[in-house]
Amino acid sequence: MLRGLYDWTLSLAARKSAEWWLAFIAFVESSVFLVPADVLYLPMALSRPERAYRYAIVATVASVLGGIAGWFLGHYAYEAIAKPVLEFYGKYDEFEALRMSSGIGFIILMLITSGAAHLPPIKVVTILSGVIGVNLLLFIVLAIVARGGRFLLLAWLLRRYGEPIREFIEKRLGLLAGAAAVVLILLYFAAKYAL
Template identity: 40%
Template sequence: MLRKTYDWMMEKAAHRHAIWWLAFISFIESSFFPIPPDVMLIPLILAAPTRWFRIAMICTLSSVIGGFLGYAIGYYLMDSVGMAILGMLHLESKFEALRPLVDEYGVWVIIVKGATPIPYKLITITAGAFHFDLLKFSFASVIARGMRFMLIAVLLWKFGPPIRVFVETRLKLVMTGLVVLGIAGVAVLKFL
């Protein structure tokens, strides 16, 4: 089923309204859709490299807005819809493991997990379920999703098709490294 969904997304990436499909996929991926918008983002930027910023911004904003739907699912419908979504994606154990992290580190957890290829829907639903502050959630989501999609866009704009395989296969490593460096930098500044 995932392969069929992936193929459908690749078909939409070549559609004349591909940018709207990207916005739609970015929106629904933030709360329940299983495949990340990168599948469409990458070919769209490669097809129109001079529009990289606009494409990445649409992906970012749609993802953040979709995150509010995920947050609402967690906040209002956790026991029914939220757990069904997490169950369908086999994320129930990760949900429980996030509670102490969200309670203690809040914004940082959302930024770190939202910037990496960890399913963003897990973060949005969890933040809502734990009634995390909506303003802080919004701020962290913009930072996290912006970092992720803008990095992909800049790499594709700068290096073109040769970087595609690197982005598709090593994105998790790159994003995790950048987030760790960012956190280390903040920690150093805080203790100096």
């Protein structure tokens, strides 16, 4: 099922309405969808490099709006909507573990690592932020920084290096960003428990 969803998302890049699809995918990825917007963003930016930054802005704005929707789901509709979505994706146990152990500082760190490296998935963090009541304005600012940073970095890499960087991005950038996220999380715990 996941591969079919991935392939369908990738096929949207060839459509005339690709920019609208990018906005839609980026929006729903931040609240309920499993496939990251990068799957659509990368082929679009490679096929029209002069629009890479435009696509990055579209993806950022839509992703932040989707994150706000996820925050509202967590804050106002956790039992009715958010919990069933998390159970459907098999993320409920992970979510509950994070919820029980998370303070605002950790949520802020997770929002940055999730926005930049999908660790943990962005929808989990946006819903969790609403459930525990992270200040909405702070949430929006952090989402803009994290998601905007990710998409603008991808735009810069694609504009600078073109097609040769695509394989690196698809295979290794997530791993490198994930490793950086793990280091940030470890540093957070080290600072928290050392003080």
